[in-house]
Amino acid sequence: MGVVIPLEEGKNKQASVKPLVDLTKADMDRVNQLILSKAGSDVQMIPEVANHLISSGGKRLRPMLTLAAAQMFGYEGEGHIRLATSVEFMHTATLLHDDVVDESDMRRGKSTARMIWGNQASVLVGDFLLGQAFKMMVDVGSLDALDVLASAAAVIAEGEVLQLSVAKNMETTEDDYLAVIRAKTAALFAAAAEVGPIIAATDKATRGALKSYGMNLGLAFQLVDDVLDYGGKAADLGKNVGDDFREGKITLPVILSYRRGTADERAFWKTAIEQGESTDENLARALTLIGKYNGLGDTIARAKHYGTIARDALSPLPESAHKAALMEVIDFCIERVN
Structure with a gap:
């Protein structure tokens, strides 16, 4: 069940993350070397678990945001390499913890670390990576950057707990859900861009602009991920279509379809999500109801709204190749559903 977004007028090519990749390539090579170095340990299981996820093919968008945001203002030191690596370690730790909490079997097309090494190892290696991230932040010597990333780590943990409190609860509102993804996903995008x-x-206004850009890009990114779970292809997702449904996750397409449905349809959602009856037959009905109430289209519209806010946040900044690349990333994130 695919979803097509009409591109803006005047656009005749698919947006790409390539300009950002090209601008940050040399620095990302150094980040990747540092990742491998800092993921090392004399305890054999630590690098095995860490590298299983680190080497699994993620785009590393968050550390690229840190590098580009430093480069675009003429930074010439070494600190951005360590901060970008810290950001990636924070993200990787979150994924390791997420897979345990969500009881996920697949991540980026491979078995999750918890399926291979167990829940305890996944949690503890995630903790190790967080420790390494904070050591690198301290090495940089910027209290402001440390404050931003440490605060983000606390917010992400709050988001994890908040998600548990609304899990499998069909009375979750759109505002409740946005609070979860603002904390779980968007907070790290915001911090990555701000440091x-x-x-x-730079000045306070510039910091604020990049923070707002990252926050709203992160919201758009997660909302599109929600759409892809019901309207994407397994090869693109690195997991099976409908995994969110099978895991009983409350995402925006489900919230919209539940609230717009009849009493009978709402009863179905409660049975499927709250009671865990996530059969293939129920998934087929869920897809039908999401289509009936335009759950995917309206979620995409929300994502585009946050993309516009991200674009407006950057607009006052001087024109540069880095600014243009960050602008194109917004379209890239949203157009993934094409």
């Missing part, structure tokens, strides 16, 4: 201008010693 770049911090170490480049």
